[in-house]
Amino acid sequence: MTDETHASVDQARVDGAGSAWVGRGIPRKEDRRLVTGYGLFAGDGEVPRQTHCAILRSPHAHARIRGVDTRRAKELPGVVTVLTGEDARALWNPIPPVMDLLDMRLPSVYGLAVDKVHYCGEPVAAVTADDPYIAQDALDLIEVDYEVLEPLTTMDQALGLDGGTPPLLYEDWPDNRQCVWEVSYGDVDEAFAQADDIVEVEVASHRYSGVPMEGRAVVAEYDPRANQLTVRLSTQFPHQCRTLFAATFDIPEPNVRVLANDVGGGFGNKLQVDAEIIPVMMAVATRRPVKWVERRSEWMTSGPASRDFDYHIQGAFTRDGMLLAVRDHLRGDMGCDGAVRTGGLGALLVGGTYGSGPYTPKAYWAKVECVVTNKAPYGAYRGYGKDIANLGIERLMDAAAEQLALDRIDLRRRNLVTEYPYETPGGPIIESGSFTECLDELVKAMDLDELERRRKEAQAGGRYLGLGIVTVLEPSSASIPMSMFNGYESASVRITPDGQVMALTGMQHIGQGVETAIAQVTADVLGCSPDDVRVVFGDTNAVPYGLGSFSSRGATYGVTAVHRAADEVRGKLLKAASNLMEADVEDLDLGDGAVSVRGAPSQRMTIGEVAKAVYLFPGPYAALPGEDKPTLEGNFVWTNPQVNWVPDENGRVRLYPAHASGAEGALVEVDPETGQVDVQRLWVVHDVGKMINPRIVEAQVVGGMIQGYGGMMLEHLAYGDDGSMLAPTLTDYQLPNFLSTPPVEMRHLETPSPITPLGTKGVGEAGCIGTPTVLMAAVEDALRPWGVQVSDGPLNPERVLEMIHAASEGAA
Known part of the structure; x- marks a missing residue:
């Protein structure tokens, strides 16, 4: 800072x-x-008679399991037991989903794979032993007979849009869609028919996620005499974990105790019971305490991933820049699951709900498709769909300014919400805010006239600077029916x-x-x-x-x-x-x-x-x-009085009761010879209502911005054509650090919420929402001489050079 x-x-x-x-x-x-x-972290836990768990993971992205031979592993001295998916299915219930709404399809999940594996790294068997090294050695003695199947690594493949006939990940599903949902408000077709101009953009996000200091960690103890289970783990929601463990193992919930002390990074990534169930089932089976601490490579290959979507958005505009209607089609890659193993599917629903952003179109329509592929499960990550909505609507506004030959800031000003409370086209009510004021303060903080002068001067000297500006809407305090996040x-x-x-x-x-x-x-x-x-x-x-x-x-x-x-x-x-x-x-x-x-x-x-x-x-x-x-x-x-789960005449409900305002700016320099992007400065103006502790607010916003910066500029959970993870360690997966992150200038506004007694709103995700978008806009601005349209990331040198060459070839 x-x-x-x-x-x-x-x-x-x-x-x-x-x-x-x-x-x-x-x-x-x-x-x-x-x-x-x-x-005191979960991995610090040590208890008497403790054993250690190790997990055998699939080397294949998609395969049938014809058999698992554990005999040699069980005979290894020091091994306590070995379990497979068949054992889990015979002994316990499937893990309950964390959400079950909108007729979404829910696979049966037992922690260990049963019949099939659905991604490279999926747990197939688990060992407990007296020593962690013995447990790892025992994994090499387990023999699995796989029938390798065709892996699906893209949504087009999974939906058969590449011309092939895709296999089904789950053979009792009619296709590879986990959920399809639509929302509409107003007469969209009429608005588009009346428009002077129709602006259309396609944007996408690559796959990345949180990388916490502490991965998943569990110490589980089961007392069969009292039928009591105690689980110490790294989680964001201890009580829901208690409910999930009780349901899986048929233990009365008062007999289950969950302990969570310090958590070495949450970011939404620890809102599930997935691999965490495995050491717990080992403790129940062996009646001895079991400890499991996830290795970094396990997190990278099988931890909950995020982003990974494509977005087709159209806007109907008048000649002077008034936004009449928005039409969206959003697709997200759930990996093998986004609702049972993890809860990331809801992020796409949030993106569809807030697709109009902080703007005031009179009509809105969105279709959301959640598609399963042979990748790791899709989980929550800081931003949770608000970033999706921001990317779509803000890139649309930039494209509209270009197509209509209007100033991008003036275009935003004339369409922003200015009167409160404001019911969004997607249904939620923005209770109070300061979007215009935040944008005006941002323009002042950036000194745009001076930056424009510097940009022209640099370009005359063969250097290419770019400026990005976006507005930010941060819905917070999710209250979702038929889920474990219900408000x-x-x-x-x-x-x-x-x-x-x-x-x-x-x-x-x-x-x-x-x-x-x-x-x-x-x-x-x-x-x-x-x-x-x-x-x-x-x-x-x-x-x-x-x-x-x-x-x-x-x-x-x-x-x-x-x-x-x-x-x-x-x-x-x-x-x-x-x-x-x-x-x-x-x-x-x-x-x-x-x-x-x-x-x-x-x-x-x-x-x-x-x-x-x-x-x-x-x-x-x-x-x-x-x-x-x-x-x-x-x-x-x-409970928040603004939450309303009763659908209105358009089928809309109000799931998010708090809404913070903001605006972000970025200054970058791009070297067209190398593709290197130097992010020279980021600006943010935000309004989270009454601040309880301004220093904590600053840390939350800046931390989120650096995560957004890392996601757009460096990070990528890339998969090979065979479904294998190409970035299984931090040697391959780049993260921002103190030396690589840009300086951030921050300003605060305070517009109290009329809903909460203290006037407070949420702040934790603000920085992650707009930063990827503003960086995309700034890089596009720098590459304007080549006619580059930046529609996806990561914006690393290789990708930037690809964009420049593609634009140059298209112009030729």
Whole structure:
């Protein structure tokens, strides 16, 4: 982050001036333990009698399993057991899906492949042994008889659009589509008939995903005497994992305990039970603890992947640039599955819902096709479909500006949402926002006139600079019916007898600052310091059932539930102090860790003194007479009033209740001789409503932008024609680092949400949404002399040179 970024933030908030904790950029509570090596991750778990799990994976992308011979592996000294997919099918239930809506097709999945393998790297058998090296050695002794089948590595192949007759991945399906969905609003055909110009673009995204520091890791223990299962794992949603484990193994849910402490990177990638089920089934089968820590190559070949879509979008425009209608066709490559093993399929549905972006067409139609191929499962990744929508609509706006000979910023301004609340053509309501203001602030921050002058000067000297500008809509707090992401959050707040505060939340700490934000909100309500608040999460035996961390929901669902629970405690705290000090509640002040009588500073009780009186001496009948819940504890479950699952007359529902505004800019230089792209600077202006902690907001936005930069410029989960992964290690898969990332300049606006009590909205995905798009636009701008149209990535030197040569040959 650059000095300009720090200078753009309100220093009063950053330095902690003012009386309230919300809005102050205090250091994160969790950082001390993490940076000093005291973090507790799933892979750190060690238990007595522990065995180690290793997984045999398919070398083929598509093949029938004719037999699996495990005899030699079982005979190896130190091996405890070996299981296959047939064993899993005979003993347990298939893994339940994480979503089941829109008549989507759901394969039966048992963790280990049964009958067929559907991607290169799919688990086929698993070993547990007393030593991890013995477990790995045993894998070499397992013999699998495969009948290799034709692999499908593209959506065109899977749908037979390449002229062939594709095999079916799942033979009980009629074709290779997992889901097909349409949404429409208004008279699209009439709008296109009336248009002065029709603008059409085709864009696509290559396959990439998150690369967390910690891959998947599990330590599982099963006690057969009590029929109790304890699982420590790296996850974003512990309670849903408990539900999935209970259903798979037919164990009563109260007998299943899931523990998730620190998570070494979530990013949506850890919102499933896929390979995680394997060490758990080994523990249930052997009745001994089992540990499994995923290797990096396993993550790269079989972890949940994302992006990988193509998008045909048409816009109907008037001559002066008004957008009348949008028509979309979106296809996504689900790999072998996007709804059972993982939950990535919903990203395509989000892309279709928000295909009009922050603009105001009068009519809209979208068709979404989710296609299965012989690749690893399609999972959630930061951005989750909002990036898809942004790429389509923003590239359409750039193409429209070019075709209509209009300024690209003016074109956006005349079509942006400006009045709130605004019901989008896809159904959700943008409750408040500042899209025009963000765009105007971005133009000011970039000093566009000066950049244009520099660009012309550079081009005269044989250097090619490009500028990109996009607007950004960030829907957050997904609330999806018939899924495990259905939209509520629970919290309990209590003051202990010694006056300390505990906030128990269903949210999961995954590095996003949720511990600090919840502590700030709680401290504000209860008049104490965030240092006095202990945030408890990640233990399904301790915290109320919650949905965990995804879709930037911490600042909406998470903190609102805590805020309401803390407010209940505040009321009882003041009531007890009123009784104990014989003063009216209206005359009491709560702050600095004490309750005092206004105008009488000597009449004062610390929170600890009030708590001791409530719990112990003189006790609840004296401190809280007549109170039906005479403890300093509050519980709350919050649902968002803007969510609506009842379809309107157009079949639309409202699944996302919070919407942040933003705009991004980029300056690049492209060397046409080498294809090298130098991203010189990124700009972002964002409005996430009320900021709880500006420093955390900055880190979230910048971190997301760097992930978006890496995805567009460097990263690629590429497959060979045989379905094998071409980037199985970090030697092959490039990631951005401190030396390669561009500087970012950031500015904030704050338009509070009218829906949440604190005016907060989500922020976690903002940077990932617009950055790939703005980089694509900037590179196209730099290559304008060659007539290059940038429609996909990655924008590495090889790909950029291909674009230049293709455009040159087309012009010739």
